[in-house]
Amino acid sequence: MSLNYEQVIEKYEPTLGLEVHVELNTKSKMFCGCATEFGAKPNTQTCPVCLGLPGALPVVNKKAIESTILIGLALNCSIAPYSRFARKNYFYPDMPKNFQTSQYDEPICVNGYLDVEIETDEGNKSFKIEIERVHMEEDTGKSLHVGGNTGRIHGADYSLLDYNRAGIPLVEIVTKVIPNTGKYAPQVARAYVAALRDILRGLQVSDVKMEQGSLRCDVNLSLSSIGSGKLGTRSETKNVNSLRSVERAVTGEMIRQASKLEQGERIIQETRHFLEESGQTRPGRSKEQAEDYRYFPEPDLVPVVPESKWIEELRKALPEKPADRRKRLQAAWAVPDKEMAAMVNAELLDTVEQTVLLGADATKARSWWLGEISRIANDRNVFPTDLISVKDVAEIIALISKGELTDKLARQVVEGVIAGEGTPTDVIGKRGLKVVSDDSQLMKSIEAAIAASPETAERVRGGNIPAAGALIGAVMKATGGQADAAKVRELLLKHLGQ
Amino acid sequence: MLIRESASKMAEALANKEVSAVELTNQHFEQIEAVDKDVHAFLYLDKEGAISQAADIDKRRAAGEKLSPLAGIPLALKDVLTQKGVPTTCGSKILAGWRPPYDATVVTKLKSAGVVILGKTNMDEFAMGSSTENSAYGPTHNPWDLSRIPGGSGGGSSAALAAFEAPLAIGTDTGGSIRQPAAVTGTVGVKPTYGGVSRYGLVAFSSSLDQAGPCARTVLDTALLHQVIAGFDPRDSTSINQAVPDVVAAAKKQNVAGMKIGIVKQLSGDGYQKGVENKFNEAISELVKLGAEIVEVSCPNFEYALAAYYLIAPSECSSNLARFDSIRFGLRVGDDGTHGAEEVMNLTRQAGFGREVKRRIILGTYALSSGYYDAYYGSAQKVRTLIKRDFEAAFEKCDVLVSPTAPTTAFKIGEKANDPLAMYLNDIATIPVNMAGIGGMSLPCGLADEDNLPVGFQIMSPAMKDERMYLVGGALEAALLAKWGKPILDFAPKLVGSK
Ligand SMILES: [Zn+2]
Numbered sequence: 001m002s003l004n005y006e007q008v009i010e011k012y013e014p015t016l017g018l019e020v021h022v023e024l025n026t027k028s029k030m031f032c033g034c035a036t037e038f039g040a041k042p043n044t045q046t047c048p049v050c051l052g053l054p055g056a057l058p059v060v061n062k063k064a065i066e067s068t069i070l071i072g073l074a075l076n077c078s079i080a081p082y083s084r085f086a087r088k089n090y091f092y093p094d095m096p097k098n099f100q101t102s103q104y105d106e107p108i109c110v111n112g113y114l115d116v117e118i119e120t121d122e123g124n125k126s127f128k129i130e131i132e133r134v135h136m137e138e139d140t141g142k143s144l145h146v147g148g149n150t151g152r153i154h155g156a157d158y159s160l161l162d163y164n165r166a167g168i169p170l171v172e173i174v175t176k177v178i179p180n181t182g183k184y185a186p187q188v189a190r191a192y193v194a195a196l197r198d199i200l201r202g203l204q205v206s207d208v209k210m211e212q213g214s215l216r217c218d219v220n221l222s223l224s225s226i227g228s229g230k231l232g233t234r235s236e237t238k239n240v241n242s243l244r245s246v247e248r249a250v251t252g253e254m255i256r257q258a259s260k261l262e263q264g265e266r267i268i269q270e271t272r273h274f275l276e277e278s279g280q281t282r283p284g285r286s287k288e289q290a291e292d293y294r295y296f297p298e299p300d301l302v303p304v305v306p307e308s309k310w311i312e313e314l315r316k317a318l319p320e321k322p323a324d325r326r327k328r329l330q331a332a333w334a335v336p337d338k339e340m341a342a343m344v345n346a347e348l349l350d351t352v353e354q355t356v357l358l359g360a361d362a363t364k365a366r367s368w369w370l371g372e373i374s375r376i377a378n379d380r381n382v383f384p385t386d387l388i389s390v391k392d393v394a395e396i397i398a399l400i401s402k403g404e405l406t407d408k409l410a411r412q413v414v415e416g417v418i419a420g421e422g423t424p425t426d427v428i429g430k431r432g433l434k435v436v437s438d439d440s441q442l443m444k445s446i447e448a449a450i451a452a453s454p455e456t457a458e459r460v461r462g463g464n465i466p467a468a469g470a471l472i473g474a475v476m477k478a479t480g481g482q483a484d485a486a487k488v489r490e491l492l493l494k495h496l497g498q
Numbered sequence: 499m500l501i502r503e504s505a506s507k508m509a510e511a512l513a514n515k516e517v518s519a520v521e522l523t524n525q526h527f528e529q530i531e532a533v534d535k536d537v538h539a540f541l542y543l544d545k546e547g548a549i550s551q552a553a554d555i556d557k558r559r560a561a562g563e564k565l566s567p568l569a570g571i572p573l574a575l576k577d578v579l580t581q582k583g584v585p586t587t588c589g590s591k592i593l594a595g596w597r598p599p600y601d602a603t604v605v606t607k608l609k610s611a612g613v614v615i616l617g618k619t620n621m622d623e624f625a626m627g628s629s630t631e632n633s634a635y636g637p638t639h640n641p642w643d644l645s646r647i648p649g650g651s652g653g654g655s656s657a658a659l660a661a662f663e664a665p666l667a668i669g670t671d672t673g674g675s676i677r678q679p680a681a682v683t684g685t686v687g688v689k690p691t692y693g694g695v696s697r698y699g700l701v702a703f704s705s706s707l708d709q710a711g712p713c714a715r716t717v718l719d720t721a722l723l724h725q726v727i728a729g730f731d732p733r734d735s736t737s738i739n740q741a742v743p744d745v746v747a748a749a750k751k752q753n754v755a756g757m758k759i760g761i762v763k764q765l766s767g768d769g770y771q772k773g774v775e776n777k778f779n780e781a782i783s784e785l786v787k788l789g790a791e792i793v794e795v796s797c798p799n800f801e802y803a804l805a806a807y808y809l810i811a812p813s814e815c816s817s818n819l820a821r822f823d824s825i826r827f828g829l830r831v832g833d834d835g836t837h838g839a840e841e842v843m844n845l846t847r848q849a850g851f852g853r854e855v856k857r858r859i860i861l862g863t864y865a866l867s868s869g870y871y872d873a874y875y876g877s878a879q880k881v882r883t884l885i886k887r888d889f890e891a892a893f894e895k896c897d898v899l900v901s902p903t904a905p906t907t908a909f910k911i912g913e914k915a916n917d918p919l920a921m922y923l924n925d926i927a928t929i930p931v932n933m934a935g936i937g938g939m940s941l942p943c944g945l946a947d948e949d950n951l952p953v954g955f956q957i958m959s960p961a962m963k964d965e966r967m968y969l970v971g972g973a974l975e976a977a978l979l980a981k982w983g984k985p986i987l988d989f990a991p992k993l994v995g996s997k
Binding site: 048051052053054055056057058059060087089091093096097098099159161292294295296299300301302 | 580599698704705706732817868875
């Protein structure tokens with residue numbers, strides 16, 4: 001019997017824990033000088049160190065330490081004056097040394113927090129997510145299992161190994177237990193990963209591309225009966241690779257676990273894999289027969305002892321926190337909550353800000369980027385800035401403000417720029433898109449319109465102002481939309497003694 | 499023939515153009531040809547590479563280029579250091595046929611100094627042993643008595659020196675693998691301060707203990723080689739970024755008047771052969787005559803050194819040797835389409851590792867296991883700290899410490915092969931130096947009365963004060979040479995076929 005979500009949250013209280021792995025965007029690997037470019041030909045970015053050849057020794061990449069400290073500082077962590085690497089020992093063909101060099105009981109950053117906000121029916125709610133640790137480790141290589149049906153190592157005919165990824169610096173960010181999220185657990189999990197992603201992007205320490213695996217999330221979840229005060233057994237869902245999946249994985253696990261508990265079964269402490277198609281999880285290896293990793297301090301590396309002066313310099317260099325920046329921009333631009341959220345979700349905050357910095361009006365910048373341009377971008381499945389530059393949009397908005405373009409004309413200019421007809425000025429020139437601002441030229445069209453509908457003109461003269469709409473429409477039509485409607489209205493009413 | 503001369507003498511002959519580097523190299527290959535079938539010091543000879551290196555030196559010398567002091571001198575390299583394109587086995591079947599794609603930093607330094615690398619020398623598998631009997635390629639024989647062991651793990655390097663197959667050699671020392679072979683073959687060997695010589699390209703046995711070092715037949719030659727291989731290496735995080743102590747000047751100085759020399763009480767008595775103690779005491783008398791002041795010091799925690807060593811070294815080795823899995827290099831067993839990757843890894847390791855290596859991997863795996871870590875690995879690290887403190891306290895009272903290098907002279911091949919504990923006891927006097935990361939030298943101090951076999955004298959100096967052991971070693975060597983009238987190796991029986 002499977003419960004629905006409403007039934008689950010009536011009886012059970014979820015406890016979350018999130019582990020996020022971030023691939024740093026350093027130019028070289030964690031312990032050697034090899035390049036880290038994504039998508040290079042297999043095994044071309046390797047050397048004796050990252051291939052684990054006999055005799056080779058690791059040397060820590062200072063840039064990776066710097067990035068990790070920045071992450072720790074942005075998450076309000078304490079930076080350990082002394083931390084060490086350890087060896088996590090287990091055998092796997094894509095792990096060159098058969099141990100992973102990782103931080104274990106002495107991580108570089110500890111005890112931080114991150115505030116996240118979610119929208120609910122009862123208004124915005126905020127949650128303080130406590131961070132237990134931020135530590136460094138190295139990535140493994142990649143295996144490709146060929147043959148067999150499962151794509152897994154068992155049953156494959158042979159396996160191909162690519163060590164380009166082996167040794168790429170990873171940072172693992174581990175939360176403390178997140179209690180009391182109740183029915184909002186899936187939203188909170190998603191909001192946390194999204195907030196973390198924004199911070200990492202702001203720090204420019206990672207590409208944070210979830211679809212390429214440069215940011216991966218493991219979701220720990222357990223349920224307890226409401227009021228029991230007893231923590232349940234947790235499962236760990238590995239490698240959840242999009243924000244939506246994070247939310248779905250939490251929901252899916254809550255339902256799966258609750259359904260089991262309802263049937264009187266017990267939850268097994270195990271690793272599970274998220275299935276993108278169904279939103280369900282399937283079991284991986286059971287932790288009850290888990291390997292003993294035989295951690296011990298890495299004797300090939302000296303302890304990491306960052307100077308406090310360096311830490312302070314990094315602290316000063318921290319960019320504005322994404323949440324603070326959002327609040328600041330929202331106030332400055334006077335944007336309602338909903339539209340601010342839309343801008344953030346569309347990932348257009350930076351673009352709009354850049355447009356405003358070029359002198360554009362904030363409201364106009366927002367409506368152009370989120371409106372017309374986003375519509376075309378969505379149709380073509382590209383990002384808005386792939387279509388048109390911030391500079392061109394700012395220029396178009398400036399022309400509107402000066403009265404040289406109407407909104408209608410501006411849409412044509414945008415269309416032309418996207419179609420590759422050149423800069424906004426080029427498009428205006430080529431298409432002849434000029435606002436008719438010459439009063440005498442407009443007056444000719446107005447007189448023609450009056451001559452064509454004398455009765456309507458009479459009614460306007462008699463005080464029926466709304467009747468002027470039809471005449472204005474006729475003028476606009478006659479000028480091919482190149483007239484400023486407000487101007488036409490002004491001249492027309494004056495001419496008819498109103 | 500120059501092969502019985504010191505490297506310094508050979509260097510003079512080269513500088514004076516009395517001999518060419520190619521001739522000198524060929525003389526050594528001739529000697530190897532004549533004696534190595536009996537000694538078995540070498541696992542691989544790189545004749546082509548060596549001759550071409552030597553020819554290059556001759557050409558540069560003829561062109562008037564200023565060369566380093568050891569340019570053109572042949573050297574035997576322990577098979578645990580990588581040399582680009584040259585088979586490197588670590589004495590193990592699991593690496594059979596592997597040709598590393600890169601040079602160890604020590605090898606890079608040797609090459610740029612123009613030292614001619616003759617080949618790779620035999621050793622206990624992965625440097626685990628004290629007799630070279632654990633080599634997968636058969637034991638090395640002691641040139642003093644072919645039925646006896648040449649020490650280990652670097653028995654090949656020391657035997658090559660004693661058999662005049664090379665005037666210089668590189669060893670590595672994790673618990674005595676340079677010093678104990680030097681002691682039982684009547685040669686000189688130095689374990690520099692940990693971090694003094696780069697470990698990059700040294701195939702790790704126990705990372706926190708391993709150290710490469712120089713071996714030769716005289717203290718000065720050892721110092722000259724030390725100078726070539728030592729120094730900071732950015733590829734080795736544990737290498738020390740400080741100036742190399744001037745060991746050559748110290749080796750030449752020969753003045754120990756007023757120096758304080760401490761005898762470690764715990765490194766004598768039970769288990770030490772009578773003849774070894776006698777020769778050690780005679781050497782002490784020589785140092786007194788030279789004006790040194792002798793004090794006795796106590797290092798109470800040395801008692802636990804062996805036990806702690808046999809937890810730390812196997813623990814690290816269990817992890818270091820995990821990479822030998824058949825996937826990227828070396829032996830592969832069972833890859834016949836019927837076994838999965840994990841099974842191939844297992845079959846390869848079963849077939850490729852010898853008994854002693856397996857014993858230590860199992861020991862280390864156990865010691866690091868959850869629930870045992872604190873009691874074993876954790877406690878052993880505490881002992882290590884206590885041993886360091888013992889040394890620190892001792893070095894407050896004296897400039898260097900001394901002891902016999904090994905408790906006995908060379909034993910018979912096979913004598914201790916089935917008694918690992920008896921074998922481990924060979925390193926009782928050398929292990930504390932590795933645990934503390936300080937420097938240690940062994941030089942010959944005579945022949946034991948019982949068996950006429952060489953006895954080693956160990957000198958220990960504080961970290962990065964390596965020059966002190968060369969100072970004392972150089973002075974003692976000169977005094978003993980004057981007393982004996984000829985170098986100790988001239989007392990050894992001549993090997994059949996020796997040139
Ligand atoms: Zn690399």
